Amino acid sequence: MVEPLTIPDTSPGSATTKVASYDIYLTRFLNPDGTLAAEPPAFATDREQARALYELMVRTRLFDKKAVALQRTGQLGTYAAVLGQEAIGVAIGHALKAEDVFIPAYREYAAQFARGVPMVRILQYWGGDERGMDYPAGTPSHHDFPLSVPIATHIPHAIGVAYAMKLRGEKRVVLASCGDGATSKGDWYEAVSAAKVWNLPIVFLVNNNGWAISMPSHRQTGAQTFAQKGLAGGISGEQVDGNDVIATRFVLERAIERARNGEGPSLVEALTYRLHDHTTADDARRYRPEQEVTDAWDRCPVKRYKAYLEARGFWTAADEDALIADGTAIAESTAQEFLKTAPQAPEAIFEHLYERLPKSLEWQRDEVAARGPVGGH
Amino acid sequence: MVEPLTIPDTSPGSATTKVASYDIYLTRFLNPDGTLAAEPPAFATDREQARALYELMVRTRLFDKKAVALQRTGQLGTYAAVLGQEAIGVAIGHALKAEDVFIPAYREYAAQFARGVPMVRILQYWGGDERGMDYPAGTPSHHDFPLSVPIATHIPHAIGVAYAMKLRGEKRVVLASCGDGATSKGDWYEAVSAAKVWNLPIVFLVNNNGWAISMPSHRQTGAQTFAQKGLAGGISGEQVDGNDVIATRFVLERAIERARNGEGPSLVEALTYRLHDHTTADDARRYRPEQEVTDAWDRCPVKRYKAYLEARGFWTAADEDALIADGTAIAESTAQEFLKTAPQAPEAIFEHLYERLPKSLEWQRDEVAARGPVGGH
Amino acid sequence: MPNLTMIEAVNLAMASEMRRDAEVVVLGEDIGRNGGVFRATLGLLDEFGPDRVIDTPLAETLVAAMAIGLSTQGIKAVAEIQFSGFLYPCVDQVVNHATRYRNRTRGRLTCPMVIRAPNSGGIHAPEHHSESLETTFAHMPGLRVVSPSSPTRAYGLLLAAIRDPDPVIFLEPTRLYRLFKQPVEDTGEALPLDTCFIDREGTDITLVSWGAMMHDTRLVADRLAEEGISAEVVDIATLKPLDMDTILESVAKTGRCVIVSESPRAGGWASEVAANLAEHGLLTLFAPVMRVAGYDTVMPLAKQERVYIPDVDRILREVRKVFDIAPK
Amino acid sequence: MPNLTMIEAVNLAMASEMRRDAEVVVLGEDIGRNGGVFRATLGLLDEFGPDRVIDTPLAETLVAAMAIGLSTQGIKAVAEIQFSGFLYPCVDQVVNHATRYRNRTRGRLTCPMVIRAPNSGGIHAPEHHSESLETTFAHMPGLRVVSPSSPTRAYGLLLAAIRDPDPVIFLEPTRLYRLFKQPVEDTGEALPLDTCFIDREGTDITLVSWGAMMHDTRLVADRLAEEGISAEVVDIATLKPLDMDTILESVAKTGRCVIVSESPRAGGWASEVAANLAEHGLLTLFAPVMRVAGYDTVMPLAKQERVYIPDVDRILREVRKVFDIAPK
Ligand SMILES: Cc1ncc(C[n+]2csc(CCOP(=O)(O)OP(=O)(O)O)c2C)c(N)n1
Ligand SMILES: Cc1ncc(C[n+]2csc(CCOP(=O)(O)OP(=O)(O)O)c2C)c(N)n1
Ligand SMILES: [Mg+2]
Numbered sequence A, B: 001m002v003e004p005l006t007i008p009d010t011s012p013g014s015a016t017t018k019v020a021s022y023d024i025y026l027t028r029f030l031n032p033d034g035t036l037a038a039e040p041p042a043f044a045t046d047r048e049q050a051r052a053l054y055e056l057m058v059r060t061r062l063f064d065k066k067a068v069a070l071q072r073t074g075q076l077g078t079y080a081a082v083l084g085q086e087a088i089g090v091a092i093g094h095a096l097k098a099e100d101v102f103i104p105a106y107r108e109y110a111a112q113f114a115r116g117v118p119m120v121r122i123l124q125y126w127g128g129d130e131r132g133m134d135y136p137a138g139t140p141s142h143h144d145f146p147l148s149v150p151i152a153t154h155i156p157h158a159i160g161v162a163y164a165m166k167l168r169g170e171k172r173v174v175l176a177s178c179g180d181g182a183t184s185k186g187d188w189y190e191a192v193s194a195a196k197v198w199n200l201p202i203v204f205l206v207n208n209n210g211w212a213i214s215m216p217s218h219r220q221t222g223a224q225t226f227a228q229k230g231l232a233g234g235i236s237g238e239q240v241d242g243n244d245v246i247a248t249r250f251v252l253e254r255a256i257e258r259a260r261n262g263e264g265p266s267l268v269e270a271l272t273y274r275l276h277d278h279t280t281a282d283d284a285r286r287y288r289p290e291q292e293v294t295d296a297w298d299r300c301p302v303k304r305y306k307a308y309l310e311a312r313g314f315w316t317a318a319d320e321d322a323l324i325a326d327g328t329a330i331a332e333s334t335a336q337e338f339l340k341t342a343p344q345a346p347e348a349i350f351e352h353l354y355e356r357l358p359k360s361l362e363w364q365r366d367e368v369a370a371r372g373p374v375g376g377h
Numbered sequence C, D: 001m002p003n004l005t006m007i008e009a010v011n012l013a014m015a016s017e018m019r020r021d022a023e024v025v026v027l028g029e030d031i032g033r034n035g036g037v038f039r040a041t042l043g044l045l046d047e048f049g050p051d052r053v054i055d056t057p058l059a060e061t062l063v064a065a066m067a068i069g070l071s072t073q074g075i076k077a078v079a080e081i082q083f084s085g086f087l088y089p090c091v092d093q094v095v096n097h098a099t100r101y102r103n104r105t106r107g108r109l110t111c112p113m114v115i116r117a118p119n120s121g122g123i124h125a126p127e128h129h130s131e132s133l134e135t136t137f138a139h140m141p142g143l144r145v146v147s148p149s150s151p152t153r154a155y156g157l158l159l160a161a162i163r164d165p166d167p168v169i170f171l172e173p174t175r176l177y178r179l180f181k182q183p184v185e186d187t188g189e190a191l192p193l194d195t196c197f198i199d200r201e202g203t204d205i206t207l208v209s210w211g212a213m214m215h216d217t218r219l220v221a222d223r224l225a226e227e228g229i230s231a232e233v234v235d236i237a238t239l240k241p242l243d244m245d246t247i248l249e250s251v252a253k254t255g256r257c258v259i260v261s262e263s264p265r266a267g268g269w270a271s272e273v274a275a276n277l278a279e280h281g282l283l284t285l286f287a288p289v290m291r292v293a294g295y296d297t298v299m300p301l302a303k304q305e306r307v308y309i310p311d312v313d314r315i316l317r318e319v320r321k322v323f324d325i326a327p328k
C-alpha cells in the first residue's frame, strides 16, 4: 500500500519543499445495519422520493434473479449479474437528468431502467441479439451508450461526448462508469487525464465491487484507494459507500451538479461488493472464500435501506409484499416477451454496417438472404 | 489545476471521513545562480566526483552541438537535441550501477555515454542506421534498451525486466525515463500502476522539460505536478530540480537504492527546460515566446553547476579551456567516424528479422542481395 | 486556379469543409499553433479558434476515442495522427468501437469521423514514421480506408471522407506531400468514395496501385509507353470498400496485371486484389498476377528504406516477367 | 496415452515446458487461482507458484509489454489474452516492439515470447469474444502466427512456439477447445513451425484451411469422398511464415483449390494464399481459386454468428462451383 512520500533523514531538511497535498474522503449516511451515520439529505426524508429508490432497487434485483434463472435453464447466454450492487445503478438513475448522457459498463441495469431501457432489451442483448442495444426513442436512454463489454475502452468516449456538449454550450453532463479492474487500463487513464485538461462535465464512476473476475481489488492496484487515481489527472476523487443508496446518490448528484456548473470533472469510487459470480460463466468458489460472501451479505444495500425506510415509517410489510409480487410478475412477463422475440433476418448482419451498404458488399448480403435462416443457436 | 477535495458545506460533516492524505515534495540543492539552497550530499563535495559530473555535462553539450551542426548541413537525419537537459542524463549515468538496466526515451545521451554507448552510435541511429542501437558488449549499455521513439510505449517493458530481476533474486534496478508528454499515454500509466502491484525495483523518471513539441506541460495535464501521477498507482512521487545535477543525482540515487532494497518503485519528476527546438525538424518559434527561452537560459544546468564548482575551488578557467578543447575534438572526431561509417549491405534488412530467416523469405533476401545497392539517401 | 501541393490540398479541404459546416472539428497532437508536424492544419487555429481546432494530450488511443465520442454526438471529428507508426494505438478503438456503434445500436449511435495520418516512407524520417498501415485497417469491417495519390484527389476524397456518415481512415502518402503540385480549385465538390480511378487508359497490361506508389507506377507506364506498351493505370484510392469491378473490367481488356504497393507483401492489400483476380478474373488472365510490394521485413531506418520501397526498376522487372510469359 | 481435448493439450504443453525449463513463465488475467477463463492454465499455480504463474492487472497492453520485457531478459513469457477481441490493445506493442527489438538492436535484445489467445466464434459467447484475428497479426513482419486445429497439433505447436527464439502469436480456436479428444502423449516433442500439414491426401481438389475451420473442412472432405471426389486437405497451422511450397505442390497435383477461413474475407489470410496461387500456381489451375470466408461484417452476436461463420454448406457450394467450371 502507498506510503505518503517522506524525505528520509539523509536529506538536509532545507533542500525539500512541500509543493502539493491531497486528501481523500469517504461519505456514508447509512451504516450497514440501516442506522444513520449522519443526517440524511432532503431526498431521503421525502417519502415518495425515498420509496422510489427502494422500489427500483428491488425491481432490479428481481429482474436479475430471473435473468440468472433463464441462463441456468439454457434460455439466455452468459449474463453479468448485478446482485449486491443495485444501489449504485439506482443512484445513477436518479442523479442524472434526462438530457445527460450515461456511458455504462455492463452491470448498471437499474440506471438503465430508470433512463428508459426496457428490461427486455437487457435480456435480448445477453441473449445475443443486437436489438438489445436499440434503446427507445423518447426516453433518456435513447442518447445513452450501450453496455460496454470491452473493459474501460468506452470511458474515453466520454471525452468526445462532453467536449461536444461544451462546444455547443449545453449544460449537460456525462457519467461514465466502470469497475475497479477497469482502472488498470490505459484507456481509462487517458480519459481521466484528458477530462481535466478541458475541464469537461464528466463524472467518472468506479464500481469497486472488490473483484475483477478472480482478481481482488487490492491486488489490482497498489493504491490505497481507487479515488486517488483521479489525482493523476488533477481530478478530485472521493469514495462513497456504494451500498448506501443515499450516500451514493448524494455524492453523485453533487459531482454531477459541479460538472453542470462548469466546475469540471470528478471521480467517485463507490465501495460495494459483487455477491454473485462474475458472470453466469464464472464459478467464484474457485477463487474466493465463501465466508467473504456471507459477510458481505450483511452490508447488502437492499436490506440496509429497507431498515432505514422502515425506521422512518416509509415502508411496511404490506408494501414489501406488493412490491415483490409486482416486481416478480414484471420479471416474469419480461422473460416471456424475451423468449418470444422474433428472430432477426439473417441479412440483418449487413443492415447497419454502413449507413448505405457499399455496392461491393451487396452480393454478400444477397447470398445470406438467399440462403435463409441457418441452424445454430 | 487540481483542488484538494473539500466537502462542501451542504454535506453534513459527520457523513465524511478522511481516508488518505498525500504530500508532494520538491528537492533542490543548487539555486539557479549556483549558490547553495542546502548543504550538498557527499558526492558533491568530493573534488573528483564533483568534477566528473561537470565534465560529462559539458562533453554531452558539445556532442549535441555537433550533431545539430551535422543535421543543419545535411549530413545527419532528424536529431533530438538535449540542450538544457544534460544534468538529468548525467545524474542517471552516475546514479545507476553497471548491472542496472536503463530504458531511455530519446534524449538522455549523457546517461548513455556514461553507460558505455559510443557517441558515434547516437549519430548512426539518427543517421538512419540500425547499427546505432547495437551497444557494445562489455559495457553496461549492452543490456540497456535502445532509444525509444514511440512515446511511452517502452515504459511498460520495465515491468517485465524488473519482474525478471525479482524472479531471479537479483538486486538490480530498472530506470525507465520519458518526457512530460509521455505521461498522457495509457502505456505509461499501465506500467506505473503495475509496478506497485509487484513492488518492483523500478524508478520512473519524467523529464518535465516544459513542452511536448508545441504543447506546454501545463496544457498536457490538469494535474499540478507530474510527480503526483504516481499516486494513481500507489507510488511515491516527488519533484526534483532537474537543472540541479546534485539534487537530481541525489534523488535518483535514493529512489534507486530504495528499489534495490526491496522498497518498491518510485516516480521522480525532474523539472527542466528544453532550450532547443523539439528536434531539428521543428521550429519552436512557431509556438513559444522567445522570452521564455531567454529566461530559461538563466536556469541552465551547466552554468549553475560551474558556478558551484568554482565557488568550491573545484574548477578553474584552465580546466574549462581544456575541457572545451577536448570535448570539441572528441565531438569532431566522432562526426568524422560517423561520416565514414561503411554502408550496410542491402540484405542486412533481413539479417535480424528472425533468429533464422524462414525459408519462405529467402527469395526476398536473395532478390535484394542480387540487386545490390539502391540509390537514395 | 491555385497550384497546390498535396499537403496544401489536404489543408484546403479541411478549411473549406469547416467553413461550410460549423460542426466539423479537427483534433490531434500539435495541430493548433504549430499547424501539425507536416503543417496540414496550418491557419486553422487562427480561422476557427481553439474550440474547433483541438490540441490534444499526447495519447493516440484518446484521440481516436475522443473522435468516436464527438462523432456520436453529430460533431464531425477529423483527427490527425502524427505519423503512421503511431496509428497502432488507435486500432482497438477503431475496430471495437468506431466501426461498431452503428451496428451495435442498430443505427442509433453512429461515427461520422475521419482519422487522417501520413502513410508510407521515402522521406528519411526517424524510426516508426514510415510504415504503411492501409491493410491493417482495410481488413476491418464497417470501415472506409482511403489513400489519395495526387493533390486533386486528396482534396476531393478528403471532402468525401469528412462528409461520409461512417468512419474513414484517410492515409496521406508522406512522400507525395510536397512532391508535385496540381491546380486545385476550392469547389467543395467531393470525389466518390466507392470507385477506383482509371488514371490512364491502356490495352496491354493493367497496373494497379494507390497512394505513394501511384507515382512510381505512373513512371513505369511512361516507360512502357516509350517501348510501345500501353498500360492501363488504376488508382484504387478507396481501398475499402474495394471496387473490384473497375479492376476486373480493365484486366478483362488487358489480360495482364501487376499490383504495386508499399506495405509488406504478406497479407497486404495487393494480395486482396490478386485473390479477387484469382477468383473472378482467372479466365481472362494471360499471365500470372504479380505483386510488387514492400518486403516482409520491419521497415528499415532511413539509410535502407530505398531497399525496401518498391521502385520503377522493381515494378518493371515484374512487368517484364508478365510479358515474358504472355508476350504482347 | 491419455485422450485430451485441445484445451487440455494446451495446458499440458505449458506444464510440460515449465517443468523442463524453469525460465518459462505464464502471465495474464485470471490465469492463477482461476486457471484462466477457459481453464488453460488449470493447476499451473499449484505446481509452479505465483512467481511463475502471474495474475496480471486488467491491462492487455501491459500484458504484451510485460512479456516483451521478460523475454528481453531471457525469460520465456507465455502470455494469455482472455478473448480474441481483447488482443487489439496488444497490436501496438507487438508490431512496434516485440517484432522489432531483435532487428533494432542487431540481435542484442530479443523477444522469445508467446501470446496465446482464443480465436474465432461459434460458442455463443458475448460481444467481442468471437473475432478472428490471425490476419491482423500475420501481416506483421518478424512475427510467427500459429493456429492449431487439433489437440495433438496444439500440444506440439505450442511447445514449438514457446521454444521459438522469436515472438509468436498462438491463436487457439475456441470452438475446438472441447469439441473432440485425441490421444496426446507428453513426449516433449515439438512440431515444426514452418510447414503446412497435409491432413489428408487427395487428387481432385485442394482444400486449404487452419484453426477452427479445419473441422468443417474435414467434414467437407468426408462428404466429397462419399461422392467419389478425392480432396487433399492442407492445414496451414503456421500462417506466418507461410509455407506456400506445400500448397503449390498440392494444387499442381489437383488443379483446383478452395480456401476456407473464418476471418472477414477482405484482406484475410485466405487472400494471401489465393494471391500466391494467382502468381505461382496460375498455370496449373483448372478453375478459379475460391475463398470461403467470414462476411465483411462486424462479427454478429450469438444469435446470428452461424450466419457469419462458414459451414459445410457454404464450403460445398464453392467446391461445386469449381467442379462446374472444371469437371473432374
Ligand atoms: C479489454 C477487456 N479485457 C478483458 C475482458 C474480460 N473481462 C470481462 S469482465 C472482466 C473483469 C472486470 O472487472 P471490473 O472492471 O472490476 O468490473 P466488474 O466485473 O467487477 O464489475 C474481465 C477481465 C474484457 N471484457 N475486456
Ligand atoms: C506514440 C507517439 N506519438 C507521437 C509521437 C510524435 N512525438 C515525438 S516527440 C513528441 C513529444 C514528446 O513530448 P515529451 O514526452 O514531453 O518529451 P520531450 O520531447 O519533451 O523530451 C511527439 C508527440 C511519437 N514519437 N510517438
Ligand atoms: Mg470489479
Ligand SMILES: [Mg+2]
Residues within 6 Å of the ligand: B179, B180, B181, B207, B208, B209, B210, B211, B212, B213
Ligand atoms: Mg517534454
